[in-house]
Amino acid sequence: MSNIKIPTSFNIDLEFETEDVLRRFLAWVIDFLIRAAYCVMVLIAVSNLHLDNTASIIVVMLLMVIPVSVYFLVAEIAMGGQTPGKKLLHMKVVSLTGNQPTVSQHLIRWLFRMIESPLLFGAFLIPVIIPIVTMSRSPYSQRLGDLVAGTIVISTKHTGSIEETIFRDMSLSDYQPQFPQIMRLSDRDMNKVKELLDKALKAGDEVLAAKVAHRIKEVLHIESGLPNTHFLETVLNDYNYYTTKDN
Incomplete structure (x- = not known):
């Protein structure tokens, strides 16, 4: 091997x-x-x-x-x-x-x-x-x-796999991003967002998801009525879209 x-x-x-x-x-x-x-x-x-x-x-x-x-x-x-x-x-x-x-x-x-x-x-x-x-x-x-x-x-x-990173393949869909402000964050920031989102989903911790979503909205001045976990999923998808669309 x-x-x-x-x-x-x-x-x-x-x-x-x-x-x-x-x-x-x-x-x-x-x-x-x-x-x-x-x-x-x-x-x-x-x-x-x-x-x-x-x-x-x-x-x-x-x-x-x-x-x-x-x-x-x-x-x-x-x-x-x-x-x-x-x-x-x-x-x-x-x-x-x-x-x-x-x-x-x-x-x-x-x-x-x-x-x-x-x-x-x-x-x-x-x-x-x-x-x-x-x-x-x-x-x-x-x-x-x-x-x-x-x-x-x-x-x-x-044990390592691409699912453990923030990568999501957006190339096979007609995805429409919603938050271009997300590109102000770094790879490290987005990996932390994914880590906390995965933790919140696994534990069913809506409070944690709300805290993370609120912090992102506060830093990036985003207004969104999406549910917290849905908002975080969208943020990750948007980051993938903007990062990979020219690759």
């Missing part, structure tokens, strides 16, 4: 531990066995239907070939960068910015997986030779699909 530091817009370096080739291979083996077991069940079910050859081929294509082909794509999108194999071994796919990969990044990884694994039902070792060679030569154990998509596979056992 090796560590990678990802700089954010808030002068904070996020440090992740990348997964090595062996553990990624073991995760692939688990996913391979899951797909193999599914294929066996489908074949048994189809054989019990006593269909003619044409109908059997169509049913197998619909129930086995297509689902197995899109297994990684669907699983990683639905499970936030994980598959059952990755989840069991505590790893996940993230973007090189530290965010959850976009759908297009997942799609690129999947398309290159098809290139890297040309034999869907071939010998057990053939589909993993190309990725293993690529990962072995990459400093962050990236396979070809990772290199093109701009993703890495990290260990989720590492």
Whole structure:
């Protein structure tokens, strides 16, 4: 394993531990066995239907070939960068910015997986030779699909994450900021605001949220009728918007 530091817009370096080739291979083996077991069940079910050859081929294509082909794509999108194999071994796919990969990044990884694994039902070792060679030569154990998509596979056992900072990805929404005055505060100030907001939400402490909201309004001369926690969430979102919109 090796560590990678990802700089954010808030002068904070996020440090992740990348997964090595062996553990990624073991995760692939688990996913391979899951797909193999599914294929066996489908074949048994189809054989019990006593269909003619044409109908059997169509049913197998619909129930086995297509689902197995899109297994990684669907699983990683639905499970936030994980598959059952990755989840069991505590790893996940993230973007090189530290965010959850976009759908297009997942799609690129999947398309290159098809290139890297040309034999869907071939010998057990053939589909993993190309990725293993690529990962072995990459400093962050990236396979070809990772290199093109701009993703890495990290260990989720590492406690640090982007959720622990003030970062919030506003790039995928048509967000409209409300308080431009927020840019008068520093990264340190906003991290403290998030820390206190998280504490207030966790403890259900409305008094603490009210104190923080009042202080921000007082310093920045903001007038707002938003509920205190909603106001603080908006402040954090606004800061993210103004900080990242030109990046």
